[in-house]
Amino acid sequence: MNKQELYQIACSMIHHKKLRRFGTAGHVACALETHNGNVFTGICIDLPCSIGLCAEQSAIVEMVKNNETAIKTIIAVFEDGSILPPCGKCREFITQIDDRNVQTQIVLPELKEVLLQDLLPERWDNQWN
Numbered sequence: 295m296n297k298q299e300l301y302q303i304a305c306s307m308i309h310h311k312k313l314r315r316f317g318t319a320g321h322v323a324c325a326l327e328t329h330n331g332n333v334f335t336g337i338c339i340d341l342p343c344s345i346g347l348c349a350e351q352s353a354i355v356e357m358v359k360n361n362e363t364a365i366k367t368i369i370a371v372f373e374d375g376s377i378l379p380p381c382g383k384c385r386e387f388i389t390q391i392d393d394r395n396v397q398t399q400i401v402l403p404e405l406k407e408v409l410l411q412d413l414l415p416e417r418w419d420n421q422w423n
């Protein structure tokens with residue numbers, strides 16, 4: 295699957311929902327492709343008091359639920375169609391799910407790609423490798 299197809303899948307998951315009080319969901323969506331060629335998707339959930347879940351984390355939960363951990367490519371899309379780089383927590387989350395994920399292709403704005411390891415230099419956990 296190419297990154298344009300993955301982008302389209304992520305866009306198809308965008309559906310902004312209002313939740314209780316100021317809570318919202320679905321204004322960011324994620325699609326990831328595993329090394330086995332399967333695609334998993336997720337959406338964000340934002341609740342008051344900074345409680346929530348990024349779309350990337352939600353897609354990763356779906357992947358792990360299906361007994362996979364190695365991500366080939368991942369993309370997150372905002373409701374206006376723009377591509378969002380993963381936040382710091384998601385970069386760390388992706389890395390810690392599977393050692394192979396330092397090689398995950400992160401899709402950036404304008405469909406540029408970068409390896410996750412290039413977004414996370416000077417690893418804090420190298421002493422345990």
Ligand SMILES: [Zn+2]
Nearest residue numbers: 348380381384
């Ligand atoms: Zn995040």
